[in-house]
């Protein structure tokens with residue numbers, strides 16, 4: 472690392488993904504290739520929170536990249552209890568948390584319940600979001616924690632079979648789309664094994680035209696102001712930053728928007744518990760997929776602290792999170 476990292480950062484923030492806490496014994500992912508540590512994930516969250524609390528430069532905020540509790544809580548009637556446990560852990564330090572929504576949020580709660588819950592950060596963080604939200608039932612908003620820097624939280628399940636009433640127009644639209652690619656009876660089962668079309672599963676989703684238009688206008692305004700924008704979403708959008716089975720349905724449309732605005736410097740996601748990273752060749756935008764807490768052994772960790780400077784962001788990872796430098800394009 473060069474001299475930059477000896478300087479005091481403008482601000483720092485924490486990142487953590489796929490905690491998927493449940494008070495149940497360890498298990499495995501669907502294909503039985505990765506162990507899942509459901510109880511230990513709360514301890515790993517505690518490690519992250521303690522490390523952030525004790526750090527010399529306190530993070531200004533935390534980005535929780537989605538899937539904070541596991542879908543298994545629903546069948547144990549323990550959704551609210553599990554959510555209370557992780558939120559209690561997070562709230563034992565005063566730093567504000569920006570929650571992203573993933574598929575496991577929708578296994579536990581409906582969209583309307585989530586919109587009224589503590590996982591709707593627009594209701595609970597200590598700043599005004601007037602005019603900053605996408606509107607309607609879309610959980611997307613932006614905030615500026617420091618002059619010249621903006622963060623956009625996206626709703627990757629805006630078009631989805633999850634969280635929508637089966638009788639709703641949105642459900643019908645999502646069903647029509649997924650069925651164009653996936654003819655399996657079980658829509659969680661991917662339609663193909665190797666191509667990008669694997670992503671058309673029920674555990675993924677996409678961004679509506681309303682949300683894409685909103686993002687486009689937020690980024691146009693950021694371009695004009697000369698801001699540096701980091702976008703966060705549960706689902707990754709760059710095929711080289713993840714296993715393609717984890718990509719957002721219309722990842723290509725989202726990428727096109729990012730590529731048409733020079734303000735974007737970084738895109739952060741969760742969902743793929745093995746993590747990933749690429750730098751987009753066309754724009755130099757960094758695409759980080761953060762390794763998931765749930766598949767991290769109790770002896771390790773999975774969180775990071777990002778220090779932001781004028782010309783770069785520096786990720787200091789703990790446990791299996793790799794240190795990285797994101798030079799601004």
Ligand SMILES: Nc1ncnc2c1ncn2[C@@H]1O[C@H](COP(=O)(O)OP(=O)(O)O)[C@@H](O)[C@H]1O
Nearest residue numbers: 500501502538542574575657659660661674742
């Ligand atoms: N290949 C697959 N075929 C059928 N169902 C699957 C497949 N992969 C995952 N699922 C199911 O999809 C849901 C979400 O999978 P899960 O592994 O819990 O997601 P995540 O990776 O977000 O934790 C679960 O109900 C799981 O059983």
